[in-house]
Every structure is written in C-alpha cells, then in structure tokens.
Amino acid sequence: MSGFLVRRLTTILPTLLFVTILVFGLQQLLPGDPAVALSGEDRDPSVIAYLHAKMHLDDPLPVRYGYWLRDLVRGDFGESIRIQQPVLGLILEKLPVTAQLASMAILIAIVIGVSAGIVSAVKKDSIWDYGANLFALWGLSTPNFWLGIMLILLVAVKLGWLPASGYVSPAEDLRANLAAMIMPAFVLGNSYAAVLMRHTRSAMLQVLSADYVRTARAKGLDERVVVLRHALRNALIPVITLGALSFGELLGGTVLTESVFTIPGFGKLIVDAVFNRDYAVVQGVVLFTATAYIVLNLVADLGYFLVNPRMRG
Amino acid sequence: MSATADIASVPRELSPARRALRRLLRRRGALLGLAIIAFFVVLAIGAPYFAPDDPLKTNFLLVRKPPTGLHLFGTDEIGRDVLSRIIWGARATLLAGLVSVTIALVLGVPLGLLAGYVGSWFDMLISRLSDAMLACPSLILAIALAYTLGPSLTSAMIAIGVTYTPVFVRLTRAQVLAVKVEDYIEAARAVGNSHLRIALRHVLPNVVPPLLVQATVSVATAIIAEASLSFLGLGQQPPAPSWGSMLNVAKNYIDNAPWMAVWPGLSIFLVVMSFNLLGDGLRDALDPRHR
Numbered sequence: 001m002s003g004f005l006v007r008r009l010t011t012i013l014p015t016l017l018f019v020t021i022l023v024f025g026l027q028q029l030l031p032g033d034p035a036v037a038l039s040g041e042d043r044d045p046s047v048i049a050y051l052h053a054k055m056h057l058d059d060p061l062p063v064r065y066g067y068w069l070r071d072l073v074r075g076d077f078g079e080s081i082r083i084q085q086p087v088l089g090l091i092l093e094k095l096p097v098t099a100q101l102a103s104m105a106i107l108i109a110i111v112i113g114v115s116a117g118i119v120s121a122v123k124k125d126s127i128w129d130y131g132a133n134l135f136a137l138w139g140l141s142t143p144n145f146w147l148g149i150m151l152i153l154l155v156a157v158k159l160g161w162l163p164a165s166g167y168v169s170p171a172e173d174l175r176a177n178l179a180a181m182i183m184p185a186f187v188l189g190n191s192y193a194a195v196l197m198r199h200t201r202s203a204m205l206q207v208l209s210a211d212y213v214r215t216a217r218a219k220g221l222d223e224r225v226v227v228l229r230h231a232l233r234n235a236l237i238p239v240i241t242l243g244a245l246s247f248g249e250l251l252g253g254t255v256l257t258e259s260v261f262t263i264p265g266f267g268k269l270i271v272d273a274v275f276n277r278d279y280a281v282v283q284g285v286v287l288f289t290a291t292a293y294i295v296l297n298l299v300a301d302l303g304y305f306l307v308n309p310r311m312r313g
Numbered sequence: 314m315s316a317t318a319d320i321a322s323v324p325r326e327l328s329p330a331r332r333a334l335r336r337l338l339r340r341r342g343a344l345l346g347l348a349i350i351a352f353f354v355v356l357a358i359g360a361p362y363f364a365p366d367d368p369l370k371t372n373f374l375l376v377r378k379p380p381t382g383l384h385l386f387g388t389d390e391i392g393r394d395v396l397s398r399i400i401w402g403a404r405a406t407l408l409a410g411l412v413s414v415t416i417a418l419v420l421g422v423p424l425g426l427l428a429g430y431v432g433s434w435f436d437m438l439i440s441r442l443s444d445a446m447l448a449c450p451s452l453i454l455a456i457a458l459a460y461t462l463g464p465s466l467t468s469a470m471i472a473i474g475v476t477y478t479p480v481f482v483r484l485t486r487a488q489v490l491a492v493k494v495e496d497y498i499e500a501a502r503a504v505g506n507s508h509l510r511i512a513l514r515h516v517l518p519n520v521v522p523p524l525l526v527q528a529t530v531s532v533a534t535a536i537i538a539e540a541s542l543s544f545l546g547l548g549q550q551p552p553a554p555s556w557g558s559m560l561n562v563a564k565n566y567i568d569n570a571p572w573m574a575v576w577p578g579l580s581i582f583l584v585v586m587s588f589n590l591l592g593d594g595l596r597d598a599l600d601p602r603h604r
Binding site: 011014015016018019021023026029030031140142143146150152153157248249251252253255256259260270271274275279282285286289290293294 | 441442444445446447448449450451453456457458460461533540541544545563564567568574575577581585590
C-alpha cells in the first residue's frame with residue numbers, strides 16, 4: 001500500500017508543479033503591466049514603482065515564479081483586486097456551495113447513470129437498451145446551460161414547482177435549500193449520468209460474459225443475485241476510475257450551472273472575476289480546481305487499489 | 314481459362330479505408346448524423362441566400378414577437394429575426410468546432426508523435442505538461458485562456474484548441490508507443506529509412522483511425538465549449554450572431570419570450586448530437602472490437 005502511495009505521489013508532485021508553471025505562464029500572457037493596472041486611475045509613478053518592487057516585476061521570470069510558488073506553498077493565492085480579500089479565503093467561502101451542488105449532481109448521476117447502464121446491459125438489444133442509449137446520447141449532446149434555461153421555463157415559470165434561481169443556506173432553511181439546489185444538481189448531473197451510463201453498460205457487458213458469471217448462473221442463482229452481487233461489484237471498478245476522470249468536467253460544468261441559476265459558488269466566482277479583470281481570482285480557481293481534481297483522482301485510485309485484490313497482489 | 318483471366322475473376326480486396334467506409338455507411342445513426350451535419354454546413358455556407366432577413370437588422374416595432382408566418386422563429390429583444398440569426402450563427406458554431414479541433418490536431422499530433430517516437434526527456438516533459446493541462450477542467454482552463462487573450466470568437470477557438478491539445482498528444486503518443494515496437498517498423502529501420510520517414514510514412518498512418526474518431530467527438534464537445542464561452546460573454550461578441558450568445562440574452566426573457574432560447578439551444582443540441590452519432594459510427598467502423 002505504502003509503495004503504491006509513494007509511486008502515485010511521485011507522479012502527482014511533478015504534475016502539480018507543471019500546473020503551477022501553466023497558471024504562472026498564463027499570467028505572463030496578459031497584456032500590459034500589472035502594476036499599472038493595479039495602480040488605479042491616477043497611475044501615480046511612485047505607486048507603480050512600489051507595486052513593481054512588491055510584486056518582484058523587475059526580477060527575471062524564473063525568480064518571479066520562485067517567489068510566487070513560495071507564496072502558494074504558504075497558502076497565499078494572492079488578493080482579489082475587486083473585493084480586497086485573500087483569494088484562498090474567497091474560494092473556501094464559496095466551496096461549500098459548489099461542493100453541495102457537485103455532490104447532489106454526482107448522486108443524481110449515479111442513481112440515473114448506473115441504473116440505466118445495468119438495465120441497458122442486462123436487456124441488451126431490447127427497447128430498454130435503445131432507450132438507455134438514447135438517454136446517453138441526449139445527455140452528452142445537451143448543453144447544460146440550455147437544459148437549465150428550459151427547466152426554469154418548465155418547472156419554475158410554467159408549473160411553479162421550484163424556485164427559478166437563487167440560493168438559501170442549508171443552515172438557514174434546509175427545505176428551501178434543497179428546493180433551490182435540486183434543479184441545478186439535475187442539470188449538472190445530466191451529462192455525467194450519460195458518461196456513467198456508457199461506462200457501466202460497457203463494463204457490465206464485459207463482466208456478464210465472464211466465466212464466473214456463467215458459473216453463478218449454472219449453479220441456479222437468482223438472476224438478480226447474479227447481476228447485482230456478482231457482476232455489478234466487478235463492473236463498478238472501472239466505472240469508479242473512469243467516473244473520477246470525468247469529475248473535472250463536472251467541476252467545469254458548475255461554472256455554467258451556477259451562472260444560470262445564480263448560485264454563489266466558485267463557478268460564479270470565476271465568471272465574476274473574469275468580468276472584473278480580477279486575475280488573481282481566476283488564477284486561484286484554476287489552481288484550486290486542478291489540485292482538487294488531482295487529489296480526487298488519487299482518492300479514486302486508492303479506492304480502486306482497495307477494492308481490487310489483483311492490484312494488491 | 315488462362316492464368317490472367319483467373320486473376321481478373323478474383324474479386325479485388327477492398328482497402329482498409331474502403332472497408333471502414335462501408336461499415337460506416339451501414340450504420341443508420343452515423344448516416345443520420347452525417348445528414349444533419351451536411352444540412353447545417355449547407356445552411357452555414359449559404360447563409361446569405363437562406364436567411365430570410367438581415368441578422369443584425371433591428372426593428373423596435375417587432376420586439377420579442379412570437380413565431381409567425383413572417384418570422385418563423387420569432388424575433389429577439391431588439392426585433393431581429395431569430396431564424397436569420399440561427400442560420401448565420403451556424404457559421405460561428407461550425408467554424409469554432411472545426412477550427413479549434415484543427416488547432417488541437419496541429420499542435421497535439423506532432424508533439425505526441427515526437428514524444429512517443431523520441432522518448433527520453435522530451436517525452437517526460439510533454440507528458441507532464443499534458444497531465445498538468447488535463448488536470449485543469451477544460452472549460453475553466455478555456456475561460457482562463459480566453460480571458461487572457463481577450464473575448465472574441467478567435468480567442469475562444471484558440472483557447473478551446475489549446476485546451477484540447479493534450480488529449481491528442483496523449484492519444485498519439487500512446488498509439489506511437491504501441492506501433493513503434495512492431496516488426497514492420499523494425500524492418501523499415503533495418504533497410505535504412507530515416508527516423509523522419511519512418512515516423513511520417515510508417516507510424517503516422519497507423520495512428521490516424523483513433524485520431525479521426527477522437528477528432529469527431531472533440532468537434533462535438535468543442536461546439537458545446539464555444540457555445541459555453543459565448544454564453545459567458547467570452548466568445549463571439551454582439552451583435553454578431555452565435556448560438557451561445559443568443560442563449561445568454563434569451564435567459565433574461567425566458568418567461569415572456571421562450572422562443573428566443575428554444576431555437577439556439579435546439580440547434581446546438583442537433584449539431585452536437587450529430588457529431589456524437591458520427592463519432593460513435595466511426596469508432597465502430599474503424600475498431601470492430603467496439604461493435
């Protein structure tokens with residue numbers, strides 16, 4: 001276990017380092033002098049000189065990267081020029097909202113996607129299979145911001161069942177919170193469900209034709225037991241890994257979903273930052289999501305390692 | 314019967330490409346996808362002839378009018394014909410999908426080919442950089458890039474293209490690693506072919522089928538990405554029509570002018586679905602294991 005962990009960590013650290021180089025490089029592509037941009041409308045030369053010294057702008061690029069990386073390691077992601085607050089604090093403040101949205105979306109996606117994948121594989125070439133495949137095609141082809149707008153029109157405007165947008169903290173009113181989050185979570189989980197459905201179907205088809213499943217059937221076991229206890233348990237292993245790999249896209253999807261439903265998560269934070277030319281926040285969100293994605297993949301790999309005895313051997 | 318006649322009577326074996334094309338044309342889903350793509354391509358090219366109105370012409374007497382015989386898809390918040398904007402918007406959407414994937418191919422394939430073929434430190438460098446880019450959610454990275462380059466359709470296409478590059482680097486590299494240990498590559502080397510010739514004439518053609526499938530599916534996701542960036546205001550800028558930016562405006566009028574949102578969204582869905590159907594068909598046609 002520790003050997004596996006060390007091996008994985010040795011690949012993660014260089015990747016994280018390259019992520020920082022990438023984000024730092026993007027910052028360098030921005031046109032103009034950042035000190036001038038930050039100095040306000042007066043563009044006072046003394047302020048510009050002070051900012052140059054403070055931000056090490058006159059140092060060579062590798063030295064500046066070194067300073068920047070040192071600050072990152074200390075948890076200093078910079079400061080938002082608009083809100084005048086540390087970026088990490090802003091991200092952590094918005095994180096619970098996005099985490100709730102993403103968790104609900106994943107739950108919805110697992111329930112719909114994995115169930116549809118199982119039914120599709122077990123009833124291969126039946127109307128159920130065609131229906132599930134059509135659902136996957138729909139999920140992969142529908143832009144989630146359009147689905148969000150259409151659901152607002154149908155469920156909120158026409159039927160009046162759920163609020164069209166907005167956010168209520170669960171600590172304040174759990175019922176209102178769930179009512180506000182269920183529609184965005186469904187919208188966000190829709191394409192993820194399609195991905196999970198395809199992975200589950202393909203893994204189940206492979207497992208269902210394996211010898212041990214044939215043996216289980218030959219022993220006279222109930223088909224439900226064969227499918228759920230023998231086949232699904234093994235089929236889920238690649239689904240977990242592939243599902244974790246698609247998690248980044250789900251994180252990206254929160255940007256649009258939060259914009260459509262005006263949810264104050266970090267997806268909306270990056271959009272607002274873009275429009276206010278608040279680069280430190282854009283940079284912080286990119287770094288944070290990339291790190292979260294890398295860590296989640298490590299967790300998925302560990303899960304894979306723990307549930308798959310062959311890897312431990 | 315002479316030997317020549319015997320040979321002539323033997324049916325000529327089809328090339329792998331032709332066999333794949335035959336398999337592709339037997340798949341109804343792929344054909345449907347191709348037909349819808351062809352429809353939108355014709356619409357985009359012939360936009361000046363097909364659009365019933367000027368997509369930029371405003372008419373404040375016709376603000377947010379529902380679909381009628383005169384304006385089949387209705388009008389928008391400043392009285393522009395939605396159908397005409399959909400037809401002209403097809404240009405931006407298809408162009409964005411094709412150009413961004415071309416950028417990703419042009420950057421990704423040579424890098425993947427070199428990384429896989431040369432190996433050593435170059436492979437390590439390119440692989441780590443690809444991993445770093447793949448670790449960033451593609452839309453968030455595209456937003457950061459488009460923001461850096463400044464909002465425009467060109468920036469969006471470059472941002473999406475650069476964001477998708479590591480997918481092609483990885484795919485090409487993996488294929489090259491598998492192909493370069495084959496006997497025929499060894500034979501090509503033994504007869505004195507240069508590295509460049511081996512890479513371009515012997516390795517690259519074997520990498521093309523999976524790249525073709527990935528490129529087709531990537532066009533679908535690139536179209537969604539462009540629509541997303543335009544929806545966020547980072548792609549096509551107003552007043553030029555684009556389906557994503559049309560949806561951005563439409564969301565503000567959803568309760569009293571839903572047609573403004575229905576048609577652009579439906580158009581994105583149809584085009585993306587078609588590329589997905591074509592991609593699935595190509596995958597089945599080029600790799601029989603997937604059938």
